[in-house]
Structure formats: structure tokens, C-alpha cells
Amino acid sequence: MQPVYCFINRLFKPKFQSMQSENFSPKDSLLLIDSMINQAKNRFTENGFLYLLWGWLIFISAVSHFILLKTRLLKHPEMIWMSCWVAIIFQIIYLVRKNKKEKVKTYSDGIIDNIWMCFGICMMVLIIIVSRNNLWIYMYPFTLMIYGIPTFLSGVTMQFTPLKIGGISCWALAILSTITLPIYYLLLLAAAVLIAWIIPGYLLRKKFKNQH
């Protein structure tokens, strides 16, 4: 291999005399490329904040809605879900600030952002269909089914098993809803966000803190 290195050195030395760093072998080049690609690839950018925000918000709202329905304390207990609009506005501000702060944007970040954007659109479409046809009874089972998609795909993209388990759990709970009384759908929803978002959210936060 030595003659090859000499050949490369002879080829580039005149141009690179001013900079020692150019006198490196093809093997060194490949090692450098491998090291840099691995450094960028292993970077974990998800801190779990939005999983925890939405997880806890949906969990508290679903449990509160269930309690209010059981106790009949409010005439319109479903109003509790209006808190989601506040969270949406907060999320937009948070994401704009986070994007500005981020030193690097990976391809997987872009894929995950688009997956969650599709989820948001699907939820909006579902609300429109359900409200126009007065099919509110199906709202929660379909929501559980849709929750599973971005959660599972995010888990696959990030290679993060708790999210994959969370996604599968959402689908299992959606099936379970077929043999459950509608009032308990809210508890199934609370269970889904606990398994799919809250627990993975804390694990993501721990992983992020360990890496940074």
C-alpha cells in the first residue's frame, strides 16, 4: 500500500504544501468519513418535552372528563378539551424557538415532523367527519387508532422501542374499545397516552440528558 500513499502525496503535495492536513492516506480519509458520519448519526435531538406536554394534558383531560361525566358536576364536561387549543398555541411558539436554537437538523427530524403534521391533519379531518355526521361515539376509538400511527413510526425512525410499544398499545386499546362501554373510552384514552407518550416521554428525556 505504501507506493499508493507516495503516489497520492506526490500528486497533491504541490497544492497542499501550506496545509499539513492534506497529507493523509485514503485509509485515513475513510476513517475520518466514518467517524464524522457516526458523530452526526448518533446525535439524539428529541428531548421528549412535547410527548410529556401532550401526554399529561390528554391524560388529565380524559380522566377529568370521565370524573365530570360520572359526577355530573358540569353541564358540558367536554369543554375541558378546550385546553388543547392553548397547548397548540404553546407548541407552535415552542417549536419556532426550538428550531431557531437547534444547531443541526437531521433527516430523521424532518421525517418525524412530517409524520406528526399528518397526524394533526388526520385529527382535524376526524373531528370534522365526526361532528358533521354526529358520530361522537366513534371519536375516541378512531383517535386511539390514529394515535398509534405517528407514535409507532416515530419509534421506528428514532429506533426507540418504547414508542413502538406505545403505538402497538394504542391499536390494542382501540380494539379493546369494541367490547367496552362508551363512557370508559376516556379511560382507554388515558391509558393510551400514559403508555404511548408519558412513559416514552420520560425515557426520551433521560436519554437526551445523558447524551447532552
Added chain:
Amino acid sequence: MDFKELDPILHSQLRLAVVSLLISVREAEFTFLKEKTNSTAGNLSVQINKLKDAGYIEVTKQFSKNYPQTICKITKKGIESFEDYVKALQSYMNPGGN
């Protein structure tokens, strides 16, 4: 032995490190590249300009909270040149083509 010519723009440790990092991500800020390559700001800036002049990367300058931010992104030409560079390296590593 048929040796492919190594692209002189990429055959520099720092420029190759920058391109290798940018090939793995969608875009990266100057400070990220500086941190990962362990280089000085001055040297990195010079090498980034060389890559930009060659059309291998796109450089966007913007302000975030009154601080200047330099965002770098690899171009299609940069990706193609990187792939050719790796193929050329392989020809040196396996001169017989095995």
C-alpha cells in the same frame, strides 16, 4: 493500476470532515461543525468558503436573538462529488478492483 483522481477540494481533512458531517444531516450550524471537527473558527470559516465557492455547500447567514448564525447545507453537486471521492478512495484501497 487505474487510480481515479482524488478531488482536491475534498482531499483536505477539515473540508472532508465538514462534508462528511453535512452528508449525514439536513443542515447544520457553524458552531456544530466547529464542535464536531475540533477546529478553530478562522480555519473552519476559510474551508467553508472554499466548499461554498466550489458549489459543494450552501451557506445561509441569518440572525437569531441578535446573534449571527451561519447555516450550512450540502448541495446536489456536493453529494455527487462526495460519492465520486469515496469511489476514488476505494480504487486506492482495492487497486485490483476486488
